[in-house]
Amino acid sequence: MPWIKLKLQIDEPQAQAFADAFEEWGAIAVTMEDAGDEPLFDSYWEKPPLWSRVRIVGLFPEHADTNEILERLSERFSLAQPPPHEIDLLGDEDWAHSWMAHYKPLQVGRNLWIVPSWCAPPEPAAVNIILDPGLAFGTGDHPTTSLCLEWLAEQALAGKTLLDYGCGSGILSITALKLGATAAFAVDIDPQALQVTQQNAAHNGIHSGLNVGLPSALPKNLRADFVIANILMGTLIDLAPDIVNRVRPGGMLALSGMLAGQETEVRAHYEPPFALTAHERRKWIMLTGRKPADLG
Known part of the structure; x- marks a missing residue:
């Protein structure tokens, strides 16, 4: 399957907003690079880059309309014309070689690391999630995912069950299991995401406790101690009745994937x-809460 790589250059103050727009409009991976050959020292992974001129690189499915994306950028950011850009067509193998170089180990909390499968864990004694992103969303570096990971790392997961809506790479389900959860149900409508989740589970030595499948395959009576939905705002709203029902009385819910300003509409359904x-990070919002224990 071919992929479209859209590269453009922008000044640093607008870089994160442009990267977020790429993801909002369908990019399955986005990276930011130095566009001016400036050295970058000692930057934490969750902070924006320090270069004055940034190259935004977005990977889109082959059916993406790059002209429309560029027009939407110009409209959203009041540009007279699109910023300097390049468009390349990549095959799967080219994609893998092109993007592996951009991923590096990420620390989440004090004792949790997300480590690409081709890198050595910086702290072998820590809880290390070995991740092969493949072609599925969820590498830990996007604010929506990092918020969920940090929240999971603070929970008492031992002996608990997790339901992960929109599992992508499986990063949240795998993290929950490695932090002590007994079972995790990872669901996604993308068959490729389900395959990548299973591959990532194997990389992490997880041979039991993980249930991977389409949402329609969930047991009708399943109620989880923790439910996470890291998906788009419209889907959070559409699935609200089922998501609410899937949280057991006294259980915890985390909703992520919405931009600041969208949370009001999501709240109205939960x-x-x-x-x-x-919880906010770089204009992305996660909502968390506990279901009253007296609800049946």
Whole structure:
């Protein structure tokens, strides 16, 4: 399957907003690079780059309309014309070689690392999630995923069950299991995401406790201690009745994948029964809350 790589250059103050727009409009991977050959020292992974001129590189499915994307960028950011850009067509093998170089180990919390499968863990004694992103969303570096990971790392997961809506690479389900959860149900509508999730589970030595499949395959009576939905705002709203029902009484819910300003509409579909708390990172929002224990 061919892929379209769209590269453009922009000044640093707008770089993160452009990268977020790429993801919002269908990019399955986005990276930011130095466009001016400036050295970068000692930057934490969750912070924006320090270069004054940034190259945004987005990988889109072959059917993406790059002209439309460029027009939408010009409209959103009030540009007289699209910024300097290049468009390349990549095969799967070219994609793999092109993108592997951009991923590096990421620390989440004090004792949790997300480590690409081709890298050595920086702290072998820590909880290391060995990840092969493949062609599925979820590498840990995007704010929506990093917020979920940090939240998971703070929870008491031992002996608990997790339901992961929109599992992507499987990163959240695998993390929950390695942090002590007994079972994780990872669901996605993309068959390739399900395949990548199973591959990543194998890389992490997970041979039991992980259930991977389409949402329609979930047991009808399944209620989980923790439910995470890291998906787009519209899907969070469409699935709200089922997501609410899947959280057991006294269980925890995390909703991620919405931009600042979108959370009000999402809240309207989950409150009550939940009283949700907002967590923000780089204009992305995660909502978390506990289901009242007296609800049946």
